[in-house]
Amino acid sequence: MAKLSDRLDFVIGRKAADPLEEHFGIRTVNDLLRHYPRKYSDEMTVAGEGEELEEGVHVTFIDVITKAELKWTNRQPRREYLVVTLGNRQPTVTATFFNVKYLKSTLVKGAKVMLSGEVGYFRRTMQLTHPAFLVLHESGGVRGSKSLRAVAEASGATGDDLLAAFERDFFPIYPASKKVQTWEIYACVRQVLDVLDPIPEPLPEPFLRQHGLITEDEALRAIHTAERSAERDAAIARLTYDEALGLQWALAERRHSELSGSGPAVAPRDDGLVAAMRGRLPFELTAGQRDVLDVLSAELAGTRPMNRMLQGEVGSGKTIVSVLAMLQMVDAGYQCALLAPTEVLAAQHARSIRDVLGPLAMAGQLGGVEGATRVALLTGSMSAQQKRAVRAEVAGGEAGIVIGTHALLQDAVEFQRLGMVVVDEQHRFGVEQRDRLRSKAPDGVVPHLLVMTATPIPRTVALTYYGDLETSTLRELPRGRQPITSNTIFLKEKPRWLERAWQRIVEEVGAGRQAYIVASRIDENDKPKGDKEDSGPPPITVVELFDRLSRGPLSGLRLGLMHGRLPADEKDAVMAAFRAGDIDVLVCTTVIEVGVDVPNATVMLVMDADRFGISQLHQLRGRIGRGQHPSLCLLATRLPETSKAGQRLTAVASTLDGFKLADLDLDERQEGDVLGHSQSGRAITLRFLSLQTHLELIVEAREFCTALYERDPGHTGMAALAAPFTDDRVEFLDKA
Missing domain, CATH: 2.40.50.140 (Nucleic acid-binding proteins)
Incomplete structure (x- = not known):
């Protein structure tokens, strides 16, 4: 007889088991029985x-x-x-x-x-x-x-x-390959079921009664062999709970494994950098910012390592919150690392943090105050001499706040006393990358972790995709933020609207303001990524657009070109010129999607907007409306208003609520695209659970697993349910 945990080759033989492992990663009886039919066929x-x-x-x-x-x-x-x-x-x-x-x-x-x-x-x-x-x-x-x-x-x-x-009356049709056909998988399943011991029930009997669920044993047999649709539906209902509970148990294990370490307990001081920083802020913190800071401060003062995600709308003030949290650590003699996905964003963070800290970030320099710290920047494009100098400053402890790209993860970077890691734009990084940075702390210390995202996240995704993190949300925008008007230009129906858009940009520049014009591709050699409408007309490239505008409707303005393929020093020079007002219009790709803060920019025109996703358009739009003047975002497309892309753009233009757009984005992309595939190429095993429709079930599963884990962290039945989500599979949920 066989159990779920048995290796498959012991049950059906290596000749049949090896191809299943090679092509599908199926190693155990449990793996095979959870390789569910993708449909049923007569x-x-x-x-x-x-x-x-x-x-x-x-x-x-x-x-x-x-x-x-x-x-x-x-x-x-x-x-x-x-x-x-x-x-x-x-x-x-x-x-x-x-x-x-x-x-x-x-x-x-x-x-x-x-x-x-x-x-x-x-x-x-x-x-x-x-x-x-x-x-x-x-x-x-x-x-x-x-x-x-x-x-x-x-x-x-x-x-x-x-x-x-x-x-x-039917046959199950399995996810298969040329090497392992659905018939062969079905034969292996039948062979396993014939010798399978009754499966122990991992859930309490009252739980099953309350939700009208069949047993685990009945469900795993019926999903493969039941000939009546009612029996298969009952199996699907039970296995949907299995997926929710298994995923939440795996995330509970990860949460507790991280919390089992000892974090640096740092109580806030009344006479340190935090107090000095609050005293020199040129604006008043919002109620939401103060509430989040109270939570962060309390967690930084505890011995359990903080594991928290801070999400908020573009411009909601996440950065200043993270700076005040980092200063609480610096006040106690710890260092903080801020990891950013791009050099543009890393440089922007370094510049803005130095500006807001002023003399508080000038330790050892003329004009620095007593007790000041330093802000260091480390990126891959720096010269070897520059990198050595920054690494020495970090290793010696002079830099209290260290900002960088993936360059921070290199073995050559050593911290004297790392106590906190901040990860900006979390979705750009994997869990192993943030863990690699945390591992640079002194032995026995698990640094506090704060991850930030300006991409609003539906609650179901937050409970799964970021399920090992507690969540804080900033919804309130700081005072003085100007409204952004958004309109969609359907070029085929109203071609003259584009001419008016160019005129509007000229008018804004004439009034002393600046503008962004965004294209989806650099040049003809730039392979499109994730185009939303493959059947649509080919998009205009940023190089072609820059040339056309320079000689055409914007010929009287000062134009700058910005894209990801430019050398780092050239990108820095272009951004510095735009920020200083020496460039009127920045013609660019999505390299400005995050981290670029030019309050004087009041207009954005996105060409071929159908080529961008909902969240990406919302991020781009957040580059304007950051100053004292009302702003305008125009989304141009050559696709018809009635097309799926046209409807998507109309939805983006109709609201500034990123959380509404996040739900719409989830509906459009489906969770398969959200969760992706693991590094081994194996699909994340959410066959029945829907992030769109099962919010109540996911919340209930999280509460159930949290309570049960506190009582019985070694629960064998729950461990079996969590098996498909362990190791690289659950880790991938953090970076999909």
């Missing part, structure tokens, strides 16, 4: 006499071979092939087989066979090309194609009983 229903079948339909015939002809191809080298005719059917049914060395002595006139394949037609003759086959009424062993033979052998049937193995 395609194995036997075709009757005179039945009309459409071309391409998968069908099975059971009949006697009335003719078996060996033929030769006309082309060189000539190949022998076999054509058999089934019964005396109308229309005539034939099957063609190549590689006939062994088949010509098996598929002979008078043999009763099962043939299974796709229907094709040639001159009113129904044809099956190299279908799967099985010889019926055979004495001795089973002869036939590997896939059908595997089913027959798994059933234990022989001779006249072979047909009974296929007399079903």
Whole structure:
């Protein structure tokens, strides 16, 4: 007999188990039984006499071979092939087989066979090309194609009983490959179920009664073998709970494993950098910022490492919150690392943090105050000499706040006393990257972790995708933020609106303001990524757009070109010029999507806006409306208003609420795109759980797992449910 935890090769043999592991990562009985059918098909229903079948339909015939002809191809080298005719059917049914060395002595006139394949037609003759086959009424062993033979052998049937193995109202169709077909998977499942011990029930019986759920044992058998749809529906309902509970248990394990370490307990001081910083802020913190800071400050003062995500709208003031939190650590002699995904964003953070700190960030410099710290910046494009100097400043402890890109993760970077890690734009990083940075702390210390995102996250995604983190949200925008008006330009319906857009940009520049014009691609060599409408017209490139505008409607303005392929020093120079007002219009790609703060920019025109996702458009729009003047965002597309992309753009233009747009984005992309695939290429195993429709179930699963984990962290049944989400699979949820 077998258990869920048994290795599959011990149960069905290595010959059958090895391909399952190689192609699907299936290693245990539990893995196999949770490789659920992707659909159920009645395609194995036997075709009757005179039945009309459409071309391409998968069908099975059971009949006697009335003719078996060996033929030769006309082309060189000539190949022998076999054509058999089934019964005396109308229309005539034939099957063609190549590689006939062994088949010509098996598929002979008078043999009763099962043939299974796709229907094709040639001159009113129904044809099956190299279908799967099985010889019926055979004495001795089973002869036939590997896939059908595997089913027959798994059933234990022989001779006249072979047909009974296929007399079903449906067949499960599994995610399969050319090397491992759905028949073979089905045969392995049947073989496992025949020897499987009753599965222990991991959930309390009152829980099952409360939710009207069948047992684990019933569900895992019915999902593969039940012939009635009502039984399969009951299995799906139970397995949906399994996925929610398994995922939340895996995340609970991760939360507790991180909290088991000792974090640096740092109580706030009344006379340190935090107090000095609050005293010199040129603006008043919002109520939301103060509330979040109270939470962060309390967690930084505790011995359990903080694991928190701070999400908020573009411009909601997350950065200043993170700075005040980091200063609480610096006041106690710890260092903080801020990890940013791009050099543009890292440089922007370094510049803005130095500006807001002023003399508080000038330790050892003329003008610095007593007790000041330093803000260091480390990026990959720095010269070797510059990197050495920054690394020495970090290793010596002079830099209290260290900002950088992936360059911070290199082994050569050593901290004297790392106590807190801040990760900006969390979705750009993997969990192993933030853990690598946290590992640079002194032995025995687990740094506090704060991850930030300006992409609003639906609650279901926050509970799964970021399920190992507590969440804080900033919804309130700081006072003085100006409204952003958004409009969509449908160029085919209203081509003159684009001319008006160029005029509006000229007017804004004439009034002393600046503008962004965004394109989706750099040049013709730039392969499109994630284009939303592959069938639409080719997008204009930023290089072409810059050239066209320089010689056309914006020829009288000072234009700058900015994209990710420019050298770092050139990007810095362009951004510095734009920030200083020496460039009127920045023609750019999404390199300005995050971290660029130019309050004087009041207009953004996004060309081929249909090429961008909802969240990305919302991020881009957040680059304007940051100063004292009302702002305008224009989304231009050559696709019709009635198209799916047109409707998406209309939705973006209709609201500034990023949380509404996040829900819309989830509805459009579906969770498969949200969760992606693990590094091994294996799909994240959410077959039935929907992030769109199962919020209550996910919340309930989280509460149940949290309470149970506190009482019984070694619960074996829950560990089995969590198995598909452990190791690299659950880790990938943090970076998908």
